[in-house]
Amino acid sequence: MSIHYEVISEEEIICIKDMCDGLMAYQKSKASIHPEWFDNMCFETRLVPSVKGAKANYIVAAKDGDEIVGYAYSNICPKRTYSGGFATLEPVDFFDFDSVENEDVGCLSQFFIKENYRGSGIGSVLFDKSMEWLNSFKRISDRFIFVSNGNEGALRFYQHKGFRISHEILNGFIIVMRNTRPCFQPE
Numbered sequence: 001m002s003i004h005y006e007v008i009s010e011e012e013i014i015c016i017k018d019m020c021d022g023l024m025a026y027q028k029s030k031a032s033i034h035p036e037w038f039d040n041m042c043f044e045t046r047l048v049p050s051v052k053g054a055k056a057n058y059i060v061a062a063k064d065g066d067e068i069v070g071y072a073y074s075n076i077c078p079k080r081t082y083s084g085g086f087a088t089l090e091p092v093d094f095f096d097f098d099s100v101e102n103e104d105v106g107c108l109s110q111f112f113i114k115e116n117y118r119g120s121g122i123g124s125v126l127f128d129k130s131m132e133w134l135n136s137f138k139r140i141s142d143r144f145i146f147v148s149n150g151n152e153g154a155l156r157f158y159q160h161k162g163f164r165i166s167h168e169i170l171n172g173f174i175i176v177m178r179n180t181r182p183c184f185q186p187e
Helices: 010-030 035-040 043-053 122-135 152-160
Strands: 003-008 056-064 067-078 083-085 091-093 104-113 142-148 164-169 174-180
Touching: 003 010, 003 122, 010 035, 010 043, 010 056, 010 067, 010 104, 043 067, 043 104, 056 122, 067 122, 104 122, 142 152, 152 164, 152 174
Parallel strands: 104 142
Antiparallel strands: 003 056, 056 067, 067 104, 083 091, 142 174, 164 174
């Protein structure tokens, strides 16, 4: 295993289509609350609109030779982006907007590693690279991660990395995790 990391440009995101679709299938397999909501979630409905709607994007892929075995997608968006419908017609605010100091927030939006590569340190490298990028935006003091229900491994991983559970939305379908500056310190 010779893992290297590569930043993927917005124009090249098609190369992570299978990984994104794999993430959606994985989340559905873990979900106990509305797993059917993942049926319409895929690269075209989740990643592409998110990349197009963000002020800034960062996609980093872990590669074993030429094969992409993991990726992390982070973005900077206006905090009001996280108001509206999600997976249903039910309107939802992902967090209390008054609690966010600035108009923009940072989000580690998607994170996935193929099963055979989990536990090898790839996740920590992808996470640290994503946080370094998010921390490069001095005006961003709030960083969020939205974890799908049933993904206990992800919750523990992000807690170990300094994020805390803030609250749940959509009756527990998503767990909102938050980290405010200057809490994050790369390992």
